[in-house]
Amino acid sequence: MTKELRARVGGIITELGYMPDPSARSMRSKVSRLIGIVIPDLTNPFFAELVQSAEQAAANHGCNIIVMTSFDHAAKEADRIRQLTSRKVDGIILVPSNDFHTLKLPKGLPIVVVDRLMPGYSGIAADHRRGVRLGVEHLLKLGHRRIGFISGPKHSVPANDRLRGYLDAMEQTDGGTRAAEAPLIAEAAFDYESGRSAGNYLLARARSERPTAIFASSDQQAIGCMRAAHDLGIPIPAALSIVGFDGIPLASMTTPRLATVKQPIEEMAAAAVAILLNKQTAPELDKPILFACEFLTGETTAPPQPD
Amino acid sequence: MTKELRARVGGIITELGYMPDPSARSMRSKVSRLIGIVIPDLTNPFFAELVQSAEQAAANHGCNIIVMTSFDHAAKEADRIRQLTSRKVDGIILVPSNDFHTLKLPKGLPIVVVDRLMPGYSGIAADHRRGVRLGVEHLLKLGHRRIGFISGPKHSVPANDRLRGYLDAMEQTDGGTRAAEAPLIAEAAFDYESGRSAGNYLLARARSERPTAIFASSDQQAIGCMRAAHDLGIPIPAALSIVGFDGIPLASMTTPRLATVKQPIEEMAAAAVAILLNKQTAPELDKPILFACEFLTGETTAPPQPD
DNA sequence: TTGTAGGCGTTATCAA
DNA sequence: TTGATAACGCCTACAA
Numbered sequence: 001m002t003k004e005l006r007a008r009v010g011g012i013i014t015e016l017g018y019m020p021d022p023s024a025r026s027m028r029s030k031v032s033r034l035i036g037i038v039i040p041d042l043t044n045p046f047f048a049e050l051v052q053s054a055e056q057a058a059a060n061h062g063c064n065i066i067v068m069t070s071f072d073h074a075a076k077e078a079d080r081i082r083q084l085t086s087r088k089v090d091g092i093i094l095v096p097s098n099d100f101h102t103l104k105l106p107k108g109l110p111i112v113v114v115d116r117l118m119p120g121y122s123g124i125a126a127d128h129r130r131g132v133r134l135g136v137e138h139l140l141k142l143g144h145r146r147i148g149f150i151s152g153p154k155h156s157v158p159a160n161d162r163l164r165g166y167l168d169a170m171e172q173t174d175g176g177t178r179a180a181e182a183p184l185i186a187e188a189a190f191d192y193e194s195g196r197s198a199g200n201y202l203l204a205r206a207r208s209e210r211p212t213a214i215f216a217s218s219d220q221q222a223i224g225c226m227r228a229a230h231d232l233g234i235p236i237p238a239a240l241s242i243v244g245f246d247g248i249p250l251a252s253m254t255t256p257r258l259a260t261v262k263q264p265i266e267e268m269a270a271a272a273v274a275i276l277l278n279k280q281t282a283p284e285l286d287k288p289i290l291f292a293c294e295f296l297t298g299e300t301t302a303p304p305q306p307d
Numbered sequence: 308m309t310k311e312l313r314a315r316v317g318g319i320i321t322e323l324g325y326m327p328d329p330s331a332r333s334m335r336s337k338v339s340r341l342i343g344i345v346i347p348d349l350t351n352p353f354f355a356e357l358v359q360s361a362e363q364a365a366a367n368h369g370c371n372i373i374v375m376t377s378f379d380h381a382a383k384e385a386d387r388i389r390q391l392t393s394r395k396v397d398g399i400i401l402v403p404s405n406d407f408h409t410l411k412l413p414k415g416l417p418i419v420v421v422d423r424l425m426p427g428y429s430g431i432a433a434d435h436r437r438g439v440r441l442g443v444e445h446l447l448k449l450g451h452r453r454i455g456f457i458s459g460p461k462h463s464v465p466a467n468d469r470l471r472g473y474l475d476a477m478e479q480t481d482g483g484t485r486a487a488e489a490p491l492i493a494e495a496a497f498d499y500e501s502g503r504s505a506g507n508y509l510l511a512r513a514r515s516e517r518p519t520a521i522f523a524s525s526d527q528q529a530i531g532c533m534r535a536a537h538d539l540g541i542p543i544p545a546a547l548s549i550v551g552f553d554g555i556p557l558a559s560m561t562t563p564r565l566a567t568v569k570q571p572i573e574e575m576a577a578a579a580v581a582i583l584l585n586k587q588t589a590p591e592l593d594k595p596i597l598f599a600c601e602f603l604t605g606e607t608t609a610p611p612q613p614d
Numbered sequence: 615t616t617g618t619a620g621g622c623g624t625t626a627t628c629a630a
Numbered sequence: 631t632t633g634a635t636a637a638c639g640c641c642t643a644c645a646a
Contacts, residue, residue, distance in 0.1 A: 024623035
């Protein structure tokens with residue numbers, strides 16, 4: 001009986017188009033099946049992909065995503081988090097704004113901080129340090145020794161991790177000798193234009209002193225840097241190898257195709273959602289989960305030319 | 308008494324951090340203060356900006372946004388719309404997927420279709436036709452006569468509007484004479500790579516026959532076309548003027564800075580939200596609201612060189 | 615003006 | 631297992 005009845009009820013439910021009311025449901029069960037995500041800027045392709053992946057992951061768990069943009073503005077961010085709290089979302093995925101300082105996040109509401117880790121909160125990020133190291137090691141293996149680095153903004157946590165990855169690789173001893181020469185670093189914002197001027201800066205020296213390869217901390221920087229090299233008449237990859245970081249779609253559309261280190265955005269988003277929904281145990285507070293990056297070969301790297 | 312009491316209660320409310328429960332609220336009032344937005348692809352900067360602007364506009368009305376991506380897949384799109392319906396959102400902003408055909412949208416739930424207009428639904432879009440005309444007229448005024456056009460995909464509604472704008476401008480009579488020569492059209496997808504090959508196609512002819520200017524139906528196409536010109540050794544804007552369409556942030560970051568026709572995304576998003584919340588009257592079903600585009604000068608246009 | 619009761623649509627809980 | 635009932639938190643309407 002149960003079986004047949006069950007089927008008949010199910011049939012009639014769809015027939016009548018009945019759908020349970022989420023408000024009533026959530027009022028009784030204390031679960032909203034809603035997840036908030038607060039990011040600095042949706043027009044940044046990295047965050048856009050993060051949101052998109054989170055939406056997919058959430059949908060797989062029967063949840064929906066409320067997006068909010070903080071515009072990297074701490075006050076707006078605080079306001080949005082308050083809104084989400086009052087909405088009684090089941091959890092929040094937060095990429096903190098850069099001028100984030102002393103924001104007190106509501107206790108009792110699960111929060112996962114992504115990408116820009118913060119002490120005291122469960123965090124998920126790509127392993128920027130090892131990721132960059134992968135890319136720089138690729139250049140070292142090709143034979144490059146004068147490898148320039150375009151860094152991110154000084155106070156950005158991921159930027160510093162990337163810088164450390166570069167320094168790790170540059171300092172690694174190879175049979176007792178240092179693998180590479182002294183670091184050549186240019187600090188810049190993560191965007192295209194900053195990458196271009198950083199590239200100009202690194203390349204504006206005599207051929208025997210200028211880097212034969214440059215690692216950029218973002219794909220946008222790398223693309224800007226390609227532009228700079230091009231304008232200086234430096235052929236890529238013949239006279240200059242370039243590697244980027246992030247693995248945004250644009251990277252595969254440049255000419256030549258940019259070699260880059262890809263962050264596993266989709267996996268990170270899925271993990272964040274799973275943690276918030278208790279499908280996966282949250283990382284300990286100051287032990288973020290780090291996701292391995294992957295080096296993607298492209299057409300922008302080659303062995304160095306002799307001076 | 309009322310006044311003082313009111314103030315004191317207000318004070319205590321904030322002091323205790325009391326916030327009304329939206330579920331209970333919505334259960335009684337039948338209003339969820341939630342708006343759904345379904346777009347084909349969040350990594351497309353145009354849609355990302357649309358979502359971001361919608362979020363801002365919604366926040367100004369005390370509403371929040373649930374985002375969903377259809378990946379241009381009709382089935383997924385239908386599923387997402389069903390989800391939003393069962394969520395009892397107050398309205399849906401929809402950019403239909405391209406393989407959209409016979410989807411029946413739920414009656415009784417306010418829907419505004421944006422950008423890719425559909426007969427039978429309230430629509431909002433940029434006035435692509437006049438926008439393109441603006442850009443092409445700019446080229447005509449500079450003295451160009453052989454103006455190429457990179458079109459969008461054949462079955463895309465906005466692509467066809469843009470094409471008509473180009474034809475409008477090319478056919479306009481100027482003191483009795485046709486202002487321009489026969490149209491030179493290359494069909495392409497809206498992305499970078501397609502723009503590049505379309506550019507190659509248009510520019511692969513003798514100098515006296517090749518266009519002195521090209522209007523591209525998207526900024527990404529325009530950037531790809533710049534690339535093609537560059538690879539062919541054609542200097543921009545000296546030997547070739549280029550104008551794009553959309554006005555995405557990337558357009559102002561190219562070298563030289565791309566001239567483009569900007570869609571008023573923010574205004575369109577605000578209008579869509581306002582209509583859904585009944586702050587603005589919806590357009591009649593087959594009379595979409597068209598928003599004027601704006602021509603943004605750049606460094607990619609100049610008068611044509613003599614042959 | 616102030617207070618109270620009822621109901622929105624679920625689901626948890628308790629009784630049978 | 632099944633069925634009945636109460637309670638979730640807010641809002642509105644009506645009574646005092």
